[in-house]
């Protein structure tokens with residue numbers, strides 16, 4: 601159990617007003633959580649302080665070799681006025697899986713959840729209440745040793761910042777176009793693909809720029825060895841409805857194990873759908889699209905929630921999915937997931953956790 605010191609700001613910022621367009625990740629709250637790690641001492645000095653810039657040596661290791669990790673979570677304002685988190689234990693577990701891969705010291709899961717809870721509690725008045733809006737939570741850890749040798753750092757900073765946000769995509773729930781990338785790859789088995797670390801996202805930018813230039817919102821990655829099997833999209837996992845079945849790439853070491861992905865699989869099974877987690881080749885997808893068996897495509901992610909995909913491009917094939925509207929399964933999953941998150945419907949799985 602952490603002993604968290606709290607220093608409240610004396611100069612609170614103006615909060616966004618109801619009806620203001622929040623976008624995603626532009627606005628930050630009054631406070632942040634900070635905790636240090638020092639080899640031999642462990643994690644120490646847990647504190648909540650006013651949100652501010654931090655000062656690091658230009659030689660801090662994170663700037664040079666990218667030893668860092670991050671998480672993505674949200675806090676929701678329920679209809680009952682209470683604040684809720686969604687499956688925070690999953691983010692705590694994934695943090696340690698990422699940390700293990702990046703040689704970053706583990707954080708006890710209960711401490712991680714306690715820290716998230718505490719900082720959201722302090723800034724609970726920042727949770728926006730508009731349709732589809734929430735408080736995006738960004739925990740992250742950076743290596744802070746002042747040293748240019750390639751080795752794990754002996755000191756780290758764990759921080760949590762908070763950002764009132766709306767939809768991740770400017771288009772909201774309108775279907776997005778996705779570019780299936782056949783030149784660059786994101787990750788390979790044995791690499792860092794399953795870990796939530798900045799390097800994976802840095803590696804994705806070049807293809808994202810290319811896709812944007814062609815009018816597509818995001819990139820769908822193929823496996824790094826054969827460039828044949830579907831992996832994930834830049835900011836979300838991907839799910840298909842093919843011939844009545846829900847199909848999604850199985851976790852193979854190079855795909856991020858999304859919390860929303862896991863929740864969607866469980867919800868689909870609960871709703872009676874047959875769900876397959878397996879290898880899906882891009883050829884299978886193209887022929888399912890051509891035969892009309894590719895009924896729905898959607899992305900899943902904390903930021904992206906359920907994001908319908910209306911168009912997939914692979915080389916010379918442009919596959920149009922559905923009629924330009926969100927498909928019925930995607931809509932049902934969106935309503936169920938957000939209904940649980942905002943406390944509008946029952947939570948049979950016990951995923952909603954009140955912030956206290």
Ligand code: COI
Nearest residue numbers: 672673835901902903904
């Ligand atoms: C999230 O969905 O929380 C993520 O971390 C994706 C991010 C790249 C926006």
